[in-house]
Amino acid sequence: MEVYTVTVATGTSEYSGTNNYIFVTLVGEKGESERTILDNPGLDFCRGAVDQYKVTSPSPLGSLLLVRLEKQRYWVEDNWFCRYVTVELPGEGKVLTFPCYRWLIGDTKVEIREGAAKTVRDDSSPQLLAHRKTELQERQKTYRWVTWAPGIPKCIDAKTEADLPQDVRFDNEKRSDFEHSLHYALLELSLKKLAIRFGKSWDDLDDFKRIFWKLRSPIAEYCMEHWKEDWFFGYQCMNGSNPRMIKRCKKLPENFPVTPNMVQSSMAPRTDLDKELKAGNIYLLDYVIMDGIPANTIKGKLQHIAAPLCLLYQHPDEGLIPIAIQLGQTPSLDTPIFLPKDPPLAWLLAKMWVRHSEFQVFQVLSHLLRTHLVVEVFCVATLRQLPAVHPIYKLLAPHLRYTLEINCRGRTQLISANGIFKRVVSTGGDGLLILAQREYKVLTYRSLQPHNDFTDRGVFQLPKYFYRDHSLMLWEAIHGFVSGIVNLYYPSDRDMQQDLEIQAWFRDISEEGFTELPSFGLPSKLNTREELSTLLSVAIFSSTSQHAATNNGQFDWCAWVPNTPCTMRRPPPTDKDGVTMEMIMATLPDISQSCVQMAITWHLGRAQPDAIPLGKYTEDHFTEGKAQELIDKFRRELKEIEDHILKQNEGLELQYLFLLPSRVENSITI
Template sequence: KESSILVETTKVLYTYIILYIIFAILPEYVSEHWKEDDFYGFQFLNGLNPKVIKRCSELPPNFPVTEEMVKPFLEEGSSLQEEVKKGNIFLSDQKKMEGIPPRAYNGKPLHVTAGLCLLYLNPENKLMPIAIQLHQQPSEQNPIFLPSDSETDWLLAKMFIKNVDSMDHEAVQHLMKTHFLAEVYTVAALRSFSGIHPLYKLLIPHFQYTLFINTDGRPTLFGPDGALSIVCSLGYDGLTELMRRALSETTYSSLCLPEDITARGLESIPNFYYRDDGLKLWDIINSFVKAVVEYYYPSDSEVRKDNELQEWISEIFTHGFLGNKASGFPESFHTVEEVIKFITMVIFTVTVQHAAVNNGQFDYYSCVPNISLLLRKPPPTTKGQSSMETILETLPNVGETVNFEAMVCLLSETYSDMVPMGSYPDERFQEPAPKQMIKEFQAELSNFSEAIATRNLLLKIPYSYLDPAHIENSIAI
């Protein structure tokens, strides 16, 4: 009994420590370190948008970085080509932003850059930006900025890269790939499954608040007069076009974390806690889903003849992914293995992935110079012409900043009635076997939560977004 009390007390204490870190230490840390290149690189792995960076096997032809440009920032005696071969060069490329019209601001259009950022994993295992080009096509008016440029030139270049990264984060990675995909899965389930279907019982707790939060948030957050449309450089029409482009490029494998990590060549990059925690949670979810699905579908033939299941995936493919066969999304299910993988992806998306891109918004957005959705002045076209006054004129004004901070504070809020990941409070399953599977699933999540708490005690910047105790069971905010 004493041991149980000690465990519960430790959990409560850890929760208070995490809340203190989130709402006090982390925003303060960001405000103190936002200018630093190693912290800038760290955010590509463990910040709000860990889905863009990839290993660079060769430089894009439209990004003419030379050996002479970056040699001073590499290990002594090494070269860019050698570091590429070693797998130490990484790239963030926001080419899908190119040509999207920005919104008007005081009667004039704002500026959105489809930038490229080259990063280097140095011998200290720090990911450092070493070259930035703010537009896709190189020209004299589109120089490659370097860490050796003036402090304000380099800061401005990094700010414009983060500006487009933030719009991709909010519109694509957060809204489209978690909220709106969850809505597709939810509506299809309500249209296709009866209330007694075992997969309905499995999935519905993970869809509990989806339709409410999306219906409420679509006009107030994303609509033409919504908060997001007002506080960012693209505006409603631009954000809509960005999501349209992103949906056409979205593949099934990109939503399956193990395949996505491999495709981006990020299997071995160190200090990548989003990957480490995400893969562990993918495995935990997959083991649970496998047990439940195999219990109800002992053979592939059971899958093929389940009309409700086939209707569900057909609805998703047709209405969610517009029948795009190139996306790799299944049109129908033929095997038990296919069902297990797809449901794993669905549950992962509405719990883990949403937490990864949502829960840290106040941490990183609270310091506007670190990341801003809105930049008022055009990007630099020549070097040596900027100053700290330029930066201040580029950032949002006080009123815009307050509106932005209010939005991210709301989106990062944790409510007292929060339902943690792995909860099945309605006890829809009657059979002993799935009930036991749920208990084992919850135990695995609890054990992993304790492992994350232990790991985080050793980290200068704790990564707690994928702690199961702080992940919502469905998208609720």
């Protein structure tokens, strides 16, 4: 008679425990143990419990292959979340860990493997090979691709979050907080509208202060004080919510006929536009992607969209400042070039129009498409093609948490035909999808890699470009960690090439997820470990650092509505001398739209109470010492980055902390 000591850990989130019957069977190469009931229903398997039992076998089982868990209803159905199982082998004192991290729902059975990560070539047991195959067949039935709309990446086949399997749903605490936060924001919005309705009319920029209470942040308040200043406009191009648009201008676009005389007054002494172009000190924002996008109609009134061009100059004393703005792609008498020396209200309104385009590009392209939708492709492919024992599944699992649910909620609540964007954003409705489709056509794998992105945009010499500097530090740390894991489990490129599961995963990404994208730039197959490491780094960087850079500051930069307006109610001005405060107020979002903008950017941009920071793993998918050493090294590097960023920000009135590792979430959860 062999006696095994079995320890079972229940999840720590609300409702993880169960009062149902739980059975266990140990499966070895020489047979199975007795099917053993583990508790008195309702007494064990409470939330957070770690319970220990004895399981017997009439004869030695040999190498332990699987732990089979079964749940059966006792009185009422009560789902159970199992974290892990450990088994102490008789006589040896050796303890094996079997990670689970799954929900058992209904009368069900799951079989889990010992935690050592293994590729398919590492498995020789027919039973384990069959287990891998069965696991993937079941997952492929559960997780299916679907085309939500043509011309954008494919996504999970789920009409709403309720259609998702429980294993990828929000925990109850997360769901409650998410919905409470939204209700709180919308309640404050209603109170503000009610307060304003009984106040004076909406006719001056200072009137926006009347909705600027309760929900606020230090950066939002700083923004309210400095948003009219040209240096602050330039700062946001580098370190605001959309820091990836600015690029070096070597030659003026033909459709942007700025002459040296126009901007001479903005230049430093003894220089001119031609000299500064050659010196690499002229930069461009070009919103050509907005040209011709159909504008939304809100409450029966057509909104307005522009496709601006904005020239910026790296001034030796003043920093990066805008020096010329054209609010359309075709120059004409009705599309003048606005300059800092123009009437102050005209120049201010021109900058607002650029910032309005910034809102659209940041929300729909930089945030939604290039992080949420790109990462969803990796989520679905990983769940479909990699078994839980695969090292790359273990590597990616923490970075996929909650992403499928938040994306489903985004599709139903934010960007749907009657969602929030349709109610308050100028590109809501058809425009939003057309904008995303345009960006998807030109989306490149290269642009998702920070080194290449900064090189191609020519922005390495821009001073105080904190987003660039912090992104590169995080990319290097992530890529080094990922390369270590890849090289640990693939001793050679040939080992990786012959891994049929990882090649199927790659095909799912390139042929299914990123479909209709011939110029994306992925290779036809993975040939080297470095190619795999870079692809995995793109997935992890996009789901952590890049998402934090675009998401976490959206309330800071958008709460003061004139700084980044969500919509414009009148067309761009055609006469510099005709701009009045009345025109500006009639152009900017109205009271209701402004309140919604504040409420939603607060709800989506606030720090999440259950956030797991980059490098912190609450689930121990890897059990081997060498893998854990790589994780520890990664954490040390992130701590060094944290210390560097904090030191760099000491004494700064306007701090850039969005990429502080402790504030970067491990996955896209909001």
